[in-house]
Amino acid sequence: MAHAHTSDTAHHDDHHDQPATGIKRWLFATNHKDIGTMYLVFSLIMFFIGGAMAMVIRAELFQPGLQLVDPVFFNQMTTNHALIMIFGAVMPAFVGLANWMVPLQIGAPDMALPRMNNFSFWILPFAFTLLLSTLFVPGGMAAGGWTLYPPLSLQTGDSFPMLIFAIHMMGASSIMGAINVIVTIMNMRAPGMTLLKMPLFAWSWLITAYLLIAVMPVLAGAVTMLLTDHFFKTSFFNAAGGGDPVMFEHIFWFFGHPEVYIMVLPAFGIISEILPTFSRKPLFGATSMIYAIASIAFLSFIVWGHHMFADGMPVAAQLFYMMATMLIAVPTGVKVFNWTATMWRGSLSFEPPMLFAIAFLFLFSIGGFSGLMLAIVPADFQYNQTYFVVAHFHYVLVPGAIFGIMAGVYYWLPKWTGHMYNMTLAKWHFWLSAIFVNVLFFPQHFLGLAGMPRRIPDYAVQFTDWNMVSSIGGFAFGLSQILFPIIIIQCVRGGQKATAEVWADTHPTGLEWTLPSPPPYHSFTTAPVIP
Amino acid sequence: MSVTRGDHDDSISRPNGLACACALILAALGWGSAAHANTSNGYNLPIGVTQLSRDIYTLHMEVFWVCVAIAVVVFGVMIYALVKFRHSQGAIADTTLVHSTKVEIIWTIIPVVILVAMAIPAARVILFMEDTRNSELSIRVTGYQWKWQYQYMDAGEGVNFFSTLARDSNFARQLRSGIDPKTVPNYLLEVDKPMVIPSGTKVRLLLTSMDVIHAWWVPDFGAKRSAIPGFVNELWFRVDPGKEGIYRGQCAALCGRDHGFMPIVVDVRTPDDFKKWVEEQKAAVKQAAAPAAPAASTDAAPPATAQVLPTAAN
Numbered sequence: 020m021a022h023a024h025t026s027d028t029a030h031h032d033d034h035h036d037q038p039a040t041g042i043k044r045w046l047f048a049t050n051h052k053d054i055g056t057m058y059l060v061f062s063l064i065m066f067f068i069g070g071a072m073a074m075v076i077r078a079e080l081f082q083p084g085l086q087l088v089d090p091v092f093f094n095q096m097t098t099n100h101a102l103i104m105i106f107g108a109v110m111p112a113f114v115g116l117a118n119w120m121v122p123l124q125i126g127a128p129d130m131a132l133p134r135m136n137n138f139s140f141w142i143l144p145f146a147f148t149l150l151l152s153t154l155f156v157p158g159g160m161a162a163g164g165w166t167l168y169p170p171l172s173l174q175t176g177d178s179f180p181m182l183i184f185a186i187h188m189m190g191a192s193s194i195m196g197a198i199n200v201i202v203t204i205m206n207m208r209a210p211g212m213t214l215l216k217m218p219l220f221a222w223s224w225l226i227t228a229y230l231l232i233a234v235m236p237v238l239a240g241a242v243t244m245l246l247t248d249h250f251f252k253t254s255f256f257n258a259a260g261g262g263d264p265v266m267f268e269h270i271f272w273f274f275g276h277p278e279v280y281i282m283v284l285p286a287f288g289i290i291s292e293i294l295p296t297f298s299r300k301p302l303f304g305a306t307s308m309i310y311a312i313a314s315i316a317f318l319s320f321i322v323w324g325h326h327m328f329a330d331g332m333p334v335a336a337q338l339f340y341m342m343a344t345m346l347i348a349v350p351t352g353v354k355v356f357n358w359t360a361t362m363w364r365g366s367l368s369f370e371p372p373m374l375f376a377i378a379f380l381f382l383f384s385i386g387g388f389s390g391l392m393l394a395i396v397p398a399d400f401q402y403n404q405t406y407f408v409v410a411h412f413h414y415v416l417v418p419g420a421i422f423g424i425m426a427g428v429y430y431w432l433p434k435w436t437g438h439m440y441n442m443t444l445a446k447w448h449f450w451l452s453a454i455f456v457n458v459l460f461f462p463q464h465f466l467g468l469a470g471m472p473r474r475i476p477d478y479a480v481q482f483t484d485w486n487m488v489s490s491i492g493g494f495a496f497g498l499s500q501i502l503f504p505i506i507i508i509q510c511v512r513g514g515q516k517a518t519a520e521v522w523a524d525t526h527p528t529g530l531e532w533t534l535p536s537p538p539p540y541h542s543f544t545t546a547p548v549i550p
Numbered sequence: 551m552s553v554t555r556g557d558h559d560d561s562i563s564r565p566n567g568l569a570c571a572c573a574l575i576l577a578a579l580g581w582g583s584a585a586h587a588n589t590s591n592g593y594n595l596p597i598g599v600t601q602l603s604r605d606i607y608t609l610h611m612e613v614f615w616v617c618v619a620i621a622v623v624v625f626g627v628m629i630y631a632l633v634k635f636r637h638s639q640g641a642i643a644d645t646t647l648v649h650s651t652k653v654e655i656i657w658t659i660i661p662v663v664i665l666v667a668m669a670i671p672a673a674r675v676i677l678f679m680e681d682t683r684n685s686e687l688s689i690r691v692t693g694y695q696w697k698w699q700y701q702y703m704d705a706g707e708g709v710n711f712f713s714t715l716a717r718d719s720n721f722a723r724q725l726r727s728g729i730d731p732k733t734v735p736n737y738l739l740e741v742d743k744p745m746v747i748p749s750g751t752k753v754r755l756l757l758t759s760m761d762v763i764h765a766w767w768v769p770d771f772g773a774k775r776s777a778i779p780g781f782v783n784e785l786w787f788r789v790d791p792g793k794e795g796i797y798r799g800q801c802a803a804l805c806g807r808d809h810g811f812m813p814i815v816v817d818v819r820t821p822d823d824f825k826k827w828v829e830e831q832k833a834a835v836k837q838a839a840a841p842a843a844p845a846a847s848t849d850a851a852p853p854a855t856a857q858v859l860p861t862a863a864n
Contacts, residue, residue, distance in 0.1 A: 083731040083737065084722065084729070084730070085723060085724065085726070086725075086726060088725075089725055090807050090808060090809075090810065090811075091807050094804070094806070094807070094809075162806070163804065163806070164804045168762075168804075170761065170763070170779060171762040171805060174762070258781070262780075263780065264763060264780060299637065299643040300644065300648075301645060302648070303649065304650075304654055305648070330783070331778070331781065331783040334677065337680075338673055338676065341673075341676075342669055345668065346665070348661055348665060349658060349661050349662055352661045353654070353657065356657045359624065359627055359628050360647070362628070363627075363631050363635070364635060364643070364647050365631070365641070365643045366635060366637040366641040367631070367632060367636050367637055368636075368637040368638065377632065384621065384624065385621075388621060391617060391668075392610065392617065395609055395613055395668065395672045396676050397605065397606045397675040397679055397772075398606055398609050398610045398613065398672075400772065400773075400774045400775075401595055401610070401769060401772060403774065404765060404767075404774070404802040464593075465592065465593035465594070468593060468594050469590040469591075469592050469594070470596070470769045470800075472801070472802045472809075472810070474804040474809060474810075475809060475810030476810055477723055477810050477811075478810070479736070479738045480731055480732050484592075485592075485593070
């Protein structure tokens with residue numbers, strides 16, 4: 020087993036004890052906190068760019084008829100909204116949180132591979148500059164959906180190779196980030212920190228990192244085959260040349276379904292840190308929580324077919340994918356029950372991170388319920404490719420993954436900056452987000468059930484009212500998010516000094532609370548003693 | 551419901567603001583008039599007019615109610631905890647409550663039982679849905695960017711036509727057309743030439759595509775399946791006798807620029823009326839074929855293929 024033995028040998032470079040100044044600090048950053056900060060800032064920027072695209076979508080869908088944008092531009096917005104939110108906002112935010120928190124939680128001085136860490140971050144701005152620049156090339160951005168199904172994706176204009184290269188870069192970055200997390204956790208835990216003693220956030224990231232390493236190369240392979248189909252006359256997915264367009268779907272969703280859990284497992288970890296703190300009570304069933312995450316991760320590899328029921332599948336495969344998918348409800352249920360039991364007979368207070376965590380609990384469960392409905396194959400034939408699916412995955416990604424990220428930021432921000440943030444404003448941010456996220460996405464269940472397909476820029480008039488409600492919710496949700504950077508910037512600049520424990524009267528557990536706020540540049544220069 | 555239901559889309563009431571709020575609450579509780587309509591009421595699945603669509607509706611409502619029941623229990627416990635165990639009300643945390651093997655086994659087993667109970671009826675419907683044997687009429691449905699082609703076999707052998715978005719919808723849907731969609735009858739859900747089928751007949755569709763992936767979907771039939779180039783997917787439905795009328799759907803797989811503008815309209819007629827329609831179609835084909843010009847509209851498949859293939863093969 021891994022034993023932490025690196026902390027006392029890591030400081031021969033005296034000049035690394037202080038951050039470099041100016042641009043060099045960021046360009047040549049090797050410090051886990053600086054890199055974590057860059058990841059988080061980057062993801063916040065992407066969150067607003069992806070959000071702006073969502074605003075275009077909701078504005079066009081405010082009423083029937085085409086008022087604002089051409090259908091092609093609309094498709095460009097849906098496609099790139101997804102790509103940017105998934106690869107630009109959610110995933111880098113989690114890597115940023117891992118960079119900041121994993122060394123602090125396991126009692127390490129830094130991440131294990133600091134230069135690779137730098138590289139994996141600095142790839143991202145180039146990848147997304149490349150992706151966003153496709154807006155200006157002939158043919159515009161990719162418009163075939165983020166799932167890139169051929170043959171449609173092969174009709175993309177000049178942006179096609181740029182898109183593929185951008186995805187390769189994002190994949191390389193994710194893989195490096197994942198390797199770094201695994202190596203750090205396996206080698207740099209403080210003496211006495213056995214794996215089962217490790218905090219849940221680090222655990223959820225360890226499992227997520229394995230998922231990333233397993234599936235990002237699969238995506239790379241799939242898009243590379245698209246590239247050769249497009250430019251080198253191969254026929255991997257071209258039926259006219261003996262290829263198989265459905266094969267792409269299988270390969271894509273073999274990546275795509277674990278990807279769903281890559282975007283939510285670290286949020287599970289964050290929620291498992293926050294609920295005990297503000298319930299003033301240890302996490303209920305901590306070991307079963309770890310097993311639940313591991314089971315979900317395993318099941319995520321054998322359910323990809325449920326994305327493709329309507330594409331034609333043998334009965335046996337339909338039954339298998341249905342049952343495997345329904346099985347995911349069991350470990351997910353265990354997690355929700357354990358979280359509820361954590362609050363049970365606790366002593367709850369409702370600071371912003373706790374509010375976001377509670378909203379996560381309720382709203383992620385709603386996404387879970389619609390997920391269960393979608394697993395029922397015959398019903399899936401009606402739900403599939405409608406707004407019901409859009410509502411489902413936005414419930415698990417926005418009040419799921421993104422609320423999880425926001426909860427984490429509000430939980431650890433005072434630790435990072437050394438200042439408390441404006442609690443009142445953060446509570447405003449919470450209530451506006453929690454209310455309008457439902458106004459935005461709940462009506463989309465109705466739209467889907469009533470028969471509105473997804474990815475359409477214009478719709479039959481009977482869908483008007485719910486679309487208007489959804490758009491109003493969308494604009495309000497979008498505007499509410501402006502509070503988030505305001506609160507963060509205020510907190511970075513100053514404010515009431517945060518103590519080491521930050522949430523003093525809750526006595527949070529975890530090594531990160533044993534260090535001052537903000538923590539020293541090299542976190543744990545001597546390994547902490549684990550009882 | 552023996553009258554022609556050509557206007558039935560108007561019967562989908564567009565609820566006003568207040569009705570919306572009520573509908574939200576009602577739908578959240580799973581009530582609503584959907585239970586008595588064939589077509590969606592605006593916030594729930596249609597019951598539809600085939601055995602399959604009814605089975606799907608039943609499954610959908612069963613699973614929905616199971617979810618509601620679970621939600622009431624779980625959210626109820628959560629809300630109770632949030633109210634009861636508040637720090638501000640002096641609640642003291644019971645830090646010994648951290649583990650209970652018994653409880654954890656119970657809340658693992660119960661969901662498994664519920665899931666199995668859901669999976670069994672669902673599996674039965676899957677077997678029913680996939681049984682395409684003994685069909686009485688087969689129609690080859692081909693997706694194009696952005697129209698559908700219907701080629702009849704069996705009793706309709708020789709009938710072959712394209713179905714595209716109706717002209718008035720097409721004018722109104724242009725960017726900043728200035729035409730209010732509400733003034734266009736069946737906006738985006740009307741075609742120039744609907745697919746015609748007989749009621750009470752097991753109709754099998756053979757779906758494929760000449761360019762990109764499309765999906766043929768009529769919610770009232772509970773019928774959706776992708777049309778994929780190089781593949782032939784099967785799909786069947788039997789519309790109940792007495793439910794003759796017009797049924798509408800849309801392409802359900804992103805297929806490019808005009809994905810939102812390739813509707814599906816199915817005109818269900820009595821078997822006798824269908825026979826008459828087939829005769830009319832065949833007569834029209836003969837008439838068109840008679841004067842020299844080799845078939846314009848009814849035999850459009852080869853030119854359309856040639857026109858589309860270069861993009862598909864890129």
